[in-house]
Structures are given as C-alpha cells and as structure tokens.
Amino acid sequence: MDVSRRTFFKIAGVAGAAGIAGQPAKAEAASLAVSQAPAVLVDATRCIGCRGCEAACAEANGLPGPVAPGDEAVFEARRQTGVGAYTVVNRYAHPKAEEGYRFVKTQCMHCADPACASACLAKALEKTAAGPVVYHPDRCLGCRYCMVACQFDVPKFEFEKASPFVRKCSFCAERQAQGLPPACTSVCPTGALQFGRRGELLEEARTRIYQNPGTYVRHIYGEHEAGGTNWLYISDVPFDRMGFRTDLGTTSPPELTRTALAAVPVVLTLWPPLLMGLYTWTQRSRAAAAQSRSGAGAGHRQASRQGGEEASHD
Amino acid sequence: MTDTTFDRLGPRGWVTEKVFLGMPLGAYLRSLVTSGNLLVALILVPGIPAVVYRFVYGIGAVSNLTQANPWGLWIGLDVMSGVALAAGGFTIATLVHVLGLRDYQPIVRPAILTGFLGYLFVVIGLTADLGRPWNLPVPMVYSFGTGSVMFEVGWCVALYLTVLALEFSPAAFEWLGLRKLRAWALKLTLALTILGLCLSTLHQSSLGALFLMMPHRVHPLWYSGFVPIFFFVSAIAAGIAMVIVESALSHRAFAGRVAPGSHERLDRITLGLARAGALVLFAYFFLRLQGLVDSGRFDLLNTGYGYWFLFELIGFVLVPAVLFGLASRQRRARLARWVAGWTVIGIVVNRLNLSVITFNWNSPERYVPSATEILISVTIITIGVMTFRWIVNRMPVLADDPAFPPAH
Structure with missing residues (x-):
C-alpha cells in the first residue's frame, strides 16, 4: 500500500509538470486561508434579544446609539441595517407557540469571495487578506453597484447627503488588527455570538447540531451560501422563517461574471x-x-x- | 495652422459667421424665439434648478431611490438605454468604413454625432446618479478594480467617448477651417472605426454582464447567462433603428440644410437599414428564445411578469422584425420609420425591464421614479438634443461642405 502510493507519487512527479502540481496546492492554501479566517458563529437558540451588540457596535463605530434601547416595541416591525446602524437584531415567532420568540442579528456576512468587492470598480470595497471586507471611502464613486450586487442587502448609502458614502459593518477590522474581537461579539452575554477561526467554528456548529439531536435545523447558514460567508448561523427554526434568503445557491458571485x-x-x-x-x-x-x-x-x-x-x- | 476664414472675416465677423449663423446678434436672438424653443424653455426653467438642487441637497432629496432600490430611472434610462441607443455610431461606421458599403456614407456623420452626444450625455447623466462623481478619475488613475464588470464598462465608455470625438472631429475642423488637422484626423478613420467596434462590443455586452451577478434581483425570465450577448445584439438593432429615426427627424427639422435630392436617397438608405434591422431583430428574437429555453422557466410565463415578458419578446422584437422585412420588401420607407421608432421604444423597455421594472421583483418595496427624477432625465436629454441641433446648424453634418471634398 505504502509502496504503491509512493510509486504513484513518483509517477505523478515525473509525468506531471509543475503546473499540474501547482493547482491543487494553491487551492489547498486558499481553503486553509478560509478555514483560518476570522469568523463568528451565531446560535439563534442562545440569543435573548438584549441588543447589547447593537449598542457596542454603535459605540465602536461612533454611530448614534441604537433606537429605544431595552424597549421590546422595536421588535414589532422588521428592521434593516442602515447608515446609522451596522447591525440590528430582529425577532421572529417560533413556529411552536410555547417556544416564544427567536432573535437574529444581521450585519455584513463578510463573504469569502464577496460580490460587493468584485462589483467595485475602484476597489473602495476590498476583501482584506486578514478576512474582513472593508470600505475605503476616499475611493468610492457612489455608483451603488455594491448595494445591488450584495445578496444580503448589506451596503447602505447616505442618500440624504450631498457628499454621500456607503456604510456597512467592517467586522471591526481595526480592532481585530490590534488583537481584539469585534465589538458586538465582545459584549454578548449568552455566548450567542462566538468569535473564532472559521474552520473551528464550523466544527463547533456541527458538534452542537449532533450533540443536541432534534434541536437544531441540520444546516449551517453561511457554510456554502453564496460561496461561503465568515458569519455562520445555526438555529432551531428553519432559516426561511427567520428572514434569511434560502434561494442564493452556493456559487460565489464573482464566478458569475468571470x-x-x-x-x-x-x-x-x-x-x-x-x-x-x-x-x-x-x-x-x-x-x-x-x-x-x-x-x-x-x-x-x-x-x-x-x-x-x-x-x-x- | 492657418485659418483662412478667420483671417478673411476678423474676430467679430468670424463669430457672426460661425456662431450666429451669419446674422447680427439681435437678429440671431430674435431667430431663437420659436415654438420649439418655447418647449425647451418650459423644460429647462424647472429642470436646471432641479439639477442644481440634486447636487446641493443629495440624491435622496430629489429621488425615490431607497436602500432597497438603489438603482432607478437614471441608471435604467440615462445610462442603460442611452448607451444602447447611441450604438448607431459604431454600427454605421463599421458598415461604411470596414465593410465598404458606401451607399450609407451620407448617414455616417449624423450617426457618429448622435453616438458622440449620446455617450457624452450618458456621462453627464451619470454624474447626477453617482453619489461622488468627483471620484470618477479614481478607477481611471490609481485604484483599478480589474475584477469588476463596472470597471470594464467605465474604461470602455471613456475610451469610446474619445474615439467618437476623434471620429467626429473632421466635421468640427471643417467648420473651423483647419485643413491640416482635418486631413490628419481623416487618416485615423479606419483605426478609429475598428477600435470603436472593439470597445462597443465590450461595453455594450458588459452593461448586460452587470446583471450576471444579480440572479437574486433580476426576474428569472430576464436573467440569463447570455444577457451580455442579448445586450450586444440588441444594441446593434437599437443603433440601426435610432439612425433611421434620427435621420428622418433631421431631414424634417433641418430641411434647409440637406442636399437637394437627398430625400429619395434617404428612402433608399432607410429601406436598406430596415432589411438589416429585420435580420438583427430576428437573430435577437431567437437568441432570446434560447435564453428562455436555457432558463427552463416556462412555468413563469403564465404569471403577470410572464405576460409582460411575452409582450416584450413578441411585441417589441418579433413584430418589428417582421414589419422591417415587410417594409424593405414592399419598399415602404414610411413604414420602416414607424417600425424603427417602435424598435427604439422596445429596446428602452428591455433595458428598463432588467434594471428597473422587474428588478427586485421579489421584494415587497416597489420603486417608481419621482417627478424630479423624470424631470432631471428629461432635462439632460433636452440639452443633448439642443446640442445636436446647435452642431447640425453650424457644422457639415447632414450635407458636405462644398469647400471640402467629400471625406473618402
């Protein structure tokens, strides 16, 4: 077995030019980078809707504080992220009435291969080597192609300004560069937001799904959606009933224009x-x-x- | 560079001759009081302040664009449709200068001018839509988003606008009496035509390719991997139809500036273009059918959007294809002109279908342009038409300048 494998490699080494060997090595390096990328696992079963993440996000980004902190009434209507709020928590009724409510935090998903960065003609939106998808305001033309290209409706535009910018969650790239976790994850009191490496968090998500049979939906949202995202979600309520788009497919968006x-x-x-x-x-x-x-x-x-x-x- | 006209007339005489059409200033100003210009004034008097208001108070202050619908009429009409309708320049230039169909020589200059002004006003319209238009040089000079379809569109449009300016420049040089520059510019004709076709192939199709990344927004009946090809082929149809419409309107509006006997010649040209239009529209129709088969979404045909799709495909593609063929066979130039007008509307409807009407079809929030958005679009188009008129009234566009031998 061992010999035959070694022989196989020898033959492959002789027959295969550098180009053939180079490709899989490159792909492996890329997938390694993806598994090492900073990521967050969101567990909808653990979120209590305290909106502490919203407050921490506003503080870290110098935004006006979240609307009506502590007021349950904000959950009456579904909210979207905006130019003044890069993350919002929404409430959804559990299909079983006795289970009450579930909460979902939304923000930029920080795709592995983001549509917005590939759409941008001036590299104002950029997928950094470290992982976060960040915005360079000085390069932006305000064409808003990023907004329509994004499957998750994340980039928002300052329509009310004469000199407008695009606004979105930066995954606290500057905090991460200093070794700090994103502001939102650092304040979560229940562990609903867990910051870590993508590969490890996928393992963690699978472990929770397997170790609690019958609790979770057997799907990790973000593992493959739109080519994979660095924000991952698990839930005990089907994702299409919690405001997630489940028709996005698994192709990474830039692949469509290649x-x-x-x-x-x-x-x-x-x-x-x-x-x-x-x-x-x-x-x-x-x-x-x-x-x-x-x-x-x-x-x-x-x-x-x-x-x-x-x-x-x- | 000696300007003999300028030497002969002196500065004042030159301005009178070249700018005021040979009239004293007072007479020229009085000649501007026409019913057509009254209509222009009715558009521009509210229109120009609206444009100023948009730049002072932002896009949100004048438009119905929202976070859910960030693209609207300005993208759909001013950019998407504007570029398609300006395709006559490269189409006719290729027919005449590359394929050697010299019967079409008389419509080259009007087609190039329509193309040039079309693109110029697409760019001007785009500055109204862009949030930060002063950053337009960024992707041109130092931050290249080479993986972006928009980058390709931007570069191609900028280069092609330059090509069109150079292609039209001989007419301007004739107007200014600059013989050497004119001779130099004419030498570039073949190279510019080929470059123009390359750039047009790229960006006409790439405007469609912008939608490839948006299967989550474009209705499945319109979404197709072949959208770039649909856009390119339909742009040729739009260019041909637009040249028919524009030449018919020009011959009516500028009757005094066309050469005697040119009406019969224009009828022949129109019928030839109608035949080409029939061919291109038939090809486009079958391409679109392939797109439908490829999507496999026949189930969606029996919905509201499905009926609208069939109406576009049959009413705006198949019917004008058949009628163009009929007009050409029965030698009915008038019919060809009406069909061309209908085709132009059809291509605009197609571009609006992708970028506005069926865009975000599955979202509860619908976009309808505001009155100010429409006013700003109409204002830009009006200024474009006025610029066309200003140039045609002064430069040798519809007829050759007797002082210069016909170009080619």
Whole structure:
C-alpha cells in the first residue's frame, strides 16, 4: 500500500509538470486561508434579544446609539441595517407557540469571495487578506453597484447627503488588527455570538447540531451560501422563517461574471485582425469589380467615379 | 495652422459667421424665439434648478431611490438605454468604413454625432446618479478594480467617448477651417472605426454582464447567462433603428440644410437599414428564445411578469422584425420609420425591464421614479438634443461642405 502510493507519487512527479502540481496546492492554501479566517458563529437558540451588540457596535463605530434601547416595541416591525446602524437584531415567532420568540442579528456576512468587492470598480470595497471586507471611502464613486450586487442587502448609502458614502459593518477590522474581537461579539452575554477561526467554528456548529439531536435545523447558514460567508448561523427554526434568503445557491458571485470578463482579451485580440481582413477583402473585391467593369467597357463612368474615391481615400 | 476664414472675416465677423449663423446678434436672438424653443424653455426653467438642487441637497432629496432600490430611472434610462441607443455610431461606421458599403456614407456623420452626444450625455447623466462623481478619475488613475464588470464598462465608455470625438472631429475642423488637422484626423478613420467596434462590443455586452451577478434581483425570465450577448445584439438593432429615426427627424427639422435630392436617397438608405434591422431583430428574437429555453422557466410565463415578458419578446422584437422585412420588401420607407421608432421604444423597455421594472421583483418595496427624477432625465436629454441641433446648424453634418471634398 505504502509502496504503491509512493510509486504513484513518483509517477505523478515525473509525468506531471509543475503546473499540474501547482493547482491543487494553491487551492489547498486558499481553503486553509478560509478555514483560518476570522469568523463568528451565531446560535439563534442562545440569543435573548438584549441588543447589547447593537449598542457596542454603535459605540465602536461612533454611530448614534441604537433606537429605544431595552424597549421590546422595536421588535414589532422588521428592521434593516442602515447608515446609522451596522447591525440590528430582529425577532421572529417560533413556529411552536410555547417556544416564544427567536432573535437574529444581521450585519455584513463578510463573504469569502464577496460580490460587493468584485462589483467595485475602484476597489473602495476590498476583501482584506486578514478576512474582513472593508470600505475605503476616499475611493468610492457612489455608483451603488455594491448595494445591488450584495445578496444580503448589506451596503447602505447616505442618500440624504450631498457628499454621500456607503456604510456597512467592517467586522471591526481595526480592532481585530490590534488583537481584539469585534465589538458586538465582545459584549454578548449568552455566548450567542462566538468569535473564532472559521474552520473551528464550523466544527463547533456541527458538534452542537449532533450533540443536541432534534434541536437544531441540520444546516449551517453561511457554510456554502453564496460561496461561503465568515458569519455562520445555526438555529432551531428553519432559516426561511427567520428572514434569511434560502434561494442564493452556493456559487460565489464573482464566478458569475468571470466568463464575461474573460471575453475582454478575446475581443481585443480577435476583432482587429478580423476587421482588417474584412476591410482588405472588401477593398480588393471593389477594385476587382471596378476593373472588370472598365475592362468590359460597360459602366465606365461608375468605375472611374469609384477609382476617384479610392484616390481621395489615400 | 492657418485659418483662412478667420483671417478673411476678423474676430467679430468670424463669430457672426460661425456662431450666429451669419446674422447680427439681435437678429440671431430674435431667430431663437420659436415654438420649439418655447418647449425647451418650459423644460429647462424647472429642470436646471432641479439639477442644481440634486447636487446641493443629495440624491435622496430629489429621488425615490431607497436602500432597497438603489438603482432607478437614471441608471435604467440615462445610462442603460442611452448607451444602447447611441450604438448607431459604431454600427454605421463599421458598415461604411470596414465593410465598404458606401451607399450609407451620407448617414455616417449624423450617426457618429448622435453616438458622440449620446455617450457624452450618458456621462453627464451619470454624474447626477453617482453619489461622488468627483471620484470618477479614481478607477481611471490609481485604484483599478480589474475584477469588476463596472470597471470594464467605465474604461470602455471613456475610451469610446474619445474615439467618437476623434471620429467626429473632421466635421468640427471643417467648420473651423483647419485643413491640416482635418486631413490628419481623416487618416485615423479606419483605426478609429475598428477600435470603436472593439470597445462597443465590450461595453455594450458588459452593461448586460452587470446583471450576471444579480440572479437574486433580476426576474428569472430576464436573467440569463447570455444577457451580455442579448445586450450586444440588441444594441446593434437599437443603433440601426435610432439612425433611421434620427435621420428622418433631421431631414424634417433641418430641411434647409440637406442636399437637394437627398430625400429619395434617404428612402433608399432607410429601406436598406430596415432589411438589416429585420435580420438583427430576428437573430435577437431567437437568441432570446434560447435564453428562455436555457432558463427552463416556462412555468413563469403564465404569471403577470410572464405576460409582460411575452409582450416584450413578441411585441417589441418579433413584430418589428417582421414589419422591417415587410417594409424593405414592399419598399415602404414610411413604414420602416414607424417600425424603427417602435424598435427604439422596445429596446428602452428591455433595458428598463432588467434594471428597473422587474428588478427586485421579489421584494415587497416597489420603486417608481419621482417627478424630479423624470424631470432631471428629461432635462439632460433636452440639452443633448439642443446640442445636436446647435452642431447640425453650424457644422457639415447632414450635407458636405462644398469647400471640402467629400471625406473618402
């Protein structure tokens, strides 16, 4: 077994050029980076809707404090994140009335391969090597392609300002750079928000699902959605009943435009020689037609007119 | 560079001749009082303050755009439709300069001018929609989002606007009497035409490719991996139809500036373009059918959006394709002009369907443009049409300048 495997590697080593070996190594490195990426596991069964995360987020980002802190009435209507609130907690009724309510925190999902960053023509939105998807306001044109490209409706725009910016959760990238956890996760009193490495949190999520049979929905939202996100959710209520889009598929959004972008060099390389060939051919057939006409003595006037055009063109 | 007209007339005479159409200032100003200009004034008097208001108080102050619907009429009409309708420039230039169909030579300049002003006003309209238009140089100069379709669109539009300006420049140089510059610009014709077709292929299709990343927003009947191809092919149809419409309107509006006998010639050109339009629209129709088959969402045809989809596909693509063919066979130029107008509307409807009407079809919050958004769009289009008129009244666009031998 061992020998045959070694032999196989030898053969592969001889037969396979560097290019063949290079590809899987690269993919492995990428998946390693993804599993090492900073991530948060949100456990909807543990959230009590205290909205402490909202307050911590507002403080860390210098935003106006959350609306009506401690007031249950804010849960009456479903709220969206906004230019003044990068995270909000919403309440959903549990399908079993005796179970009461469940709460879901929303914010930027920090996709592994984000639509917003791929949409941005000026790299104002950028997926950093460290993991967070951050915004560089000085580069932004305000075209709002990021907003429509995002499957999770995260980027928000300052429509009321003459000099508007896009606003969204930055995963507290600056705090993370100093070794601190994101503000929201640092204040969660029940452990509903757990900050860690993505790979470890996926293990943790699976462990909770398996060790509590019948409790959780057997799905980790964010593991594969839209190519995978760094915010992961587990819940005991089906995700489509808690405001999650469950029709997003698993393709990473930039993958959808890759073919279109690949056409650019093809068009730029093939069109000019093709068109110049066509041009030469039409010129030549025109000249041939003119010659045969004047040779036959018929349509002499037309031929000489075309000859004159040729001359003026040169 | 010697300007003989300028030497002959002196500065005052030159301005009178070139800008005031040979009239004294007072007479020129009086000549501007027409019913057409009254309509223009009725649009611009509220329109220009609306544009100013938008830049002082922000997009939210004038539009119905929201966090849920951040794209609206300005993207759908001014940008998406504007670029498609400005496709006549590259279409006709390729027909004449590359394929050598010189019968179409008389409509090259109006088509190039329509294209140039179309793109120019797309960019001007875009500044109203962009939150931070002063950052337009960022992706051009130092922060290249090369993985973005929008980056490709932006670069291609900027380059193609330059190409169109150079393609039109011989007419401007003739107007200014700059012979050497004109001769130099004419030498670039073939290169510019080929570059123009390359850039147009790229960005016309890429405007469609913007939607590839949005299967979660575009209705499944309109969403397709082939949207870039649909956009490119329909832009050719739009360009052809727009040239028919524009030349018909120009010949009516600028009757005094067209050469004698050119009406019959324009009829022939219109019928030739109608035949081309029929071909392109038929191809487009079958491409769209393939898109429908590829999506496999026949179940959605029996819904409100489905009926609207069928209406677009049959009413705005198949019917004009058949009628263009009919007009060309029976040599009915008038019919061809009406069909061209209908086709133009159809392409606008298609662009609006993707970017506005069926956009966010599954969201409860619907977007309807505000009166001010419409006013700002109409204002920009009006200024575009006025610029077209200003240029056509002065430069050799609809007819050759006798002082210069016909270009080519």
